[in-house]
């Protein structure tokens with residue numbers, strides 16, 4: 499049994515095996531209590547009955563809807579499961595990790611215009627008031643910081659290859675946990691930087707120039723310098739030109755054996771071949787904040803893309819925490835829970851902050867954190 503299966507079993511989550519479309523079941527009227535949607539049928543029960551409903555009312559339900567609903571049975575909605583999730587996290591210290599593109603901001607054609615809404619910013623700010631919070635992005639750290647514009651979160655750019663934590667913790671509650679990591683340097687502002695791919699910077703510059711040259715000749719192609727990795731966007735490239743672009747990009751990488759190509763959403767990413775990804779960044783941040791050997795830490799990671807799977811795997815291996823995928827289509831994932839899109843991410847974050855706020859005010863601090871730990875409730 500996997501750690502998640504154990505976790506789900508312990509917390510009462512049913513992650514069924516593959517949905518059997520042939521099996522006719524009575525339409526469930528079981529209600530999943532949910533603050534936003536109290537009284538709605540759970541997605542899981544919808545999934546197991548969509549096919550039957552379709553037959554009864556003789557109205558075809560798109561197969562994509564059925565497929566999505568079946569997938570949600572395997573990866574329950576983090577909104578529908580919220581109360582039970584929080585029950586499982588009771589008495590633990592939640593640390594929040596957020597991806598940027600496709601999670602905090604919707605996917606748009608122009609990467610420079612992937613702005614985060616003010617509502618989302620306020621929600622992240624609120625969450626970060628109560629929980630240590632980090633944004634881990636494929637973008638350069640400066641760029642993602644420029645989009646998020648919050649001073650109370652930690653930032654990791656270049657898929658975790660550029661991590662910044664202030665030498666002093668962002669919140670007093672982290673003070674006892676804050677440790678100085680090795681292999682770090684201080685930047686101009688005195689922030690502590692961890693940049694395991696620094697030695698590749700000269701090669702990255704060369705590769706970037708070669709890729710710019712290629713992109714100039716293919717309409718719609720675009721190169722984005724993410725400092726320790728490079729993105730070649732093809733969202734606006736004609737389908738018939740994609741093959742040429744990919745071949746040319748590969749031919750550049752062939753000259754640089756220390757680099758490899760990965761793929762994201764309509765983007766090719768060129769990265770140094772080091773053993774470091776978003777999963778390592780999550781572990782690094784937990785260590786730096788002093789949670790390395792802490793049995794009571796509950797990392798919560800929300801992300802939408804392939805590179806986020808590395809972080810999901812780390813949480814799965816720890817056997818504690820919530821890996822949440824943002825997706826409107828079924829996909830292979832290590833995430834245990836799901837959210838449909840960034841607007842559901844917003845709702846989830848607001849609920850998370852509200853949950854902590856109300857539990858802080860309605861119960862005594864000692865009840866929440868245990869005797870002697872009441873200061874932590876301010877985190």
Ligand SMILES: O=P(O)(O)OC[C@H]1O[C@H](O[C@H]2O[C@H](CO)[C@@H](O)[C@H](O)[C@H]2O)[C@H](O)[C@@H](O)[C@@H]1O
Nearest residue numbers: 598599605606607609612635636729763764765
């Ligand atoms: O780890 P992330 O924060 O999710 O970054 C991954 C890549 O995100 C961006 O590209 C994606 O979003 C763009 C804006 O919505 C979209 O135009 C593009 O097609 C997507 O792939 C970013 O521009 C890349 O550099 C990141 O690597």
